[in-house]
Amino acid sequence: MVGMAHRFPVREIARQAGVSEATVDRVLHGRPGVRPGTVLQVEQAIAELDVQRGQLRLSGRQFMIDVVMETPQRFSTLTRRALEAELPGLRPAVFRARYRVAERWRLPELIAELDRIARRGSHGVLLKAPDVPEIADAIGRLARAGVPVITLVTDVPTSLRLAYVGMDNRAAGATAAYLLNRFLGADRAPVLVITSGDDFRGESEREIGFRQALTGLDPERKVIAVTSDGLDATSRLRVARVLDGCARTAVYSIGGGNRGIAEAFAAAGCDCAAFVAHDLTPDNVELLRDGVITVVLHHELRADLRSAARALMGFHGALPEHRPRPAAATVVTPYNLPGESVGGH
Template identity: 55%
Template sequence: MGHAFRIREIARQAGLSEATVDRVLNTRGGVRPDTTAEIHRAIADLERQRTQVRLTGRTFLVDLVMQTPERFSAAVRRALDAELPLLRPAAIRVRYHLRETGTPDDLVTTLARIRRRGSDGVILKGPDVPDVVQAVDDLADAGVPVLTLVTDLPGSRRAAYVGIDNQAAGATAAYLISQWLGDRPGDVLLTLSRGYFHGEEQRKAGFRAALGDRSVVEIDNSDGLDRTMRGLVERLPAGDLAAVYSVGGGNAAIVEAFGAHRPVFVAHDLDADNRRLLREGALSAVLHHDLNQDVRRACHLLLRIHGALPGPVVSMSSNIQVVTPFNVPLPPDRPHAEAAP
């Protein structure tokens, strides 16, 4: 395995012992396949981040912990990859703990392992349940600051929240749908990934409060995954639905389940699926916030906590941008504009 990193460096990135890393690098066996895969991922992460580290002095090791569809975690990783080199002379190296599904207990186990191994900070997207709140408080007791991203844990001792104002986002979706529908009859479909995410509950509360008397059909526990969402939506009488507010994703599956029926459709996040659906006219609007700005703010807050940057440690809300098929921002990896439909 060719690389230019010391065993100690790989072990710290992977969160494993130096002895385990040594066994894998020297192919001595006796290591589980998933542990071997973690070491390979750690080396790949080090390779990707090495340019930034080479240009800097002090290095901070941060853990990104997310339960979210891969399309969103991939977008956060891309944003971090773009922002980390801009932080010099400080350097942040990231360990990734990403899952699409799982129980809160799985997340608690991950946070407990980070606490035992040590970290300069955790950026967390997780459910707002008592055990996760306690795990965050335990990290704070151990001197590991936690920043919540996109969805908050307001009852915990997290250091700050970074992300969209979710209640305002839900109210914005209700306003758009109400304007488009006018007096047209029909119910509104509201879809969530998991109701225990505080951000999704805030979006739902803002939406219902601003929508008025129109009837709402709600779907939960989809994990925002197409394979789950499709089965849930196919059970509904699509013709009775005049609009959709997708809080948690799985939008391609919703569109496929509706077939030729095209309701007013408001969704979140400019991932590849939503860009395509906007171009095809399947989505009416996407509520977008700048992920690069979010992760940049999170990194700056961690540096402030450690005294590497001046300034207060306070929660920061992202601006909500209403994106239609005619004003889609350029994706960061494409130099040319996308044509409107």
Template identity: 50%
Template sequence: MAHRYKIREIAQQSGLSEATVDRVLNRRPGVRETTIAEVDQAIADLDKQRAQLRLNGRRYLIDVIMQTPRRFSDAFRAAVEAELPAFAPAMLRARFHLWEAGSTAQMVDTLGRIRGSHGVILKAQDEPHVAEAVDRLVDSGVPVVTYTTDIPASTRSAYVGIDNHGAGVTAAYLVQQWLGDSPSGVLITLSRAVFRGEGEREVGFRSALRGSGRTIVEVSGSDGIDASNERLVLDALASNPGIEAVYSVGGGNVATVAAFEKLNRPCRVFVAHDLDADNRRLLGEGKLSAVLHNDLRADARLALRLILHERGALPAEAARPVPIQVITPYNLPAQG
């Protein structure tokens, strides 16, 4: 059976005889599982060595483009910058294009002005014009990896992030467990409906609470910014006196807490996303019940690896949904 490495190379790497390696590669009977594992490990080691040779001395410029609240972009930027040195002997640099609120046209314009890039990590609206702008980048030879929210109709290389529908179901489970027999309604806060990931979270949440009899009220359009979110939440609470729980899909949680306090209303359960600086403080103060979080450095590492694979510098790597961590005030991880 043909193999990407010569039998002699694998034998040298594994310390086994060429005859033994040949038996493993051709799946002949009578080979011990430990011997097969040794050959598999030798091949994996050769893959790593080949990748290092491809990376040696290479320079890559990665663009990170995100419309997102600053508290999240600051956290992800720090994660990317922390991971860049891990790709030595290659030299990776990153350019950041970050803003909190804007139009589809602004996103399309930013994508259209990218020059000299080896790849893009993108958090953007799932809109036809954005998908077309992504397609133009990919056609020009620039791979695009979407992050936290997908644009599946585009020719992006991969999506990196949590299973957003599963996250919404998880949030509903937590809310239902904490509320118990209380008839409380639930407020869902989204940053903006054009982000596919947020819509998937909301759908998962609503589907899991179907049949519960709970009133679910949605507010959207704040871009996750506190100054915009507080008025939306105040209006929703004033119109719905039975709301005592929140699922924050898109952020603006400082404002949501402030709105409950201004109206002297209890918030019995508050589930949010992302362990940014605001949420870390609110969780420590007991104003959030739980935060659904994922390791941003692991996300950044995977996104960068996927781009380098598209450039032919690293072997293929599967882009699987990122595991969700349920963080409470009692398992709050130390800041890295």
């Protein structure tokens, strides 16, 4: 408590706590003669004054942010819904968002969009983009223009981004390996590991975590890599090629396109031994309920966006500095589906 002694006037603390100024002074300086319950009253009063000060600091503050994403439409829709659901909870600050999303950006066009934001100004960019040097350079130009960038669900760690918000992807991949190893047991079915390519750091981290953990758990298990683009049509075609003449196979779908993957299995007459996926998209929820997907690795996207907003407000001095931490994955089965299907990628 001593470190908090001069945050507020003693009189203000006493009024908030409903005790005398002398009692507050004794608590702040650690003097004896104060009941434990009264000490808690004073501590609670200081915490309440902190909240009130933060609300006053935020009152009337307006933040315009840009959401720039390369991602399948199903995930950009989830992100928009999650952000719009979260914005009212950020009051008294007012957030408005501009969206620039595409399932596939040409890299020069994506760079040009980030440079436009740097020129026109923004209170922050939420970015889901490939981890390539050109993107890192564009983030650097934004940072030097005073526009903070927060990477969302997939990181660009060598850039000047302010923070990363999203899942601990390496731990999520290791969790997938653990689950599939337990599901399969003595069954020697190979595992298809399906990604959207090597440019997205989040997917690469999931695959690294998966392979490292599986090597420790079952070094003889065969892993078959398939690169798609996260879209159902492409995933169906590319998985079908691998399944030609197959018998029984398990799946770890890192990059999505899971309805297409399921259709490829059905068309090939191939038994899916177990299916681990990411994201509580409407398609994945339906596939999980129907028993096609075995489990979904989920984290709360709204919590990510709330953390990103706090980090941006901290950057602009509206709140104390906030440094987000990667989120842990939750294993979702048909029996513990959240009430609302707003997931994380």
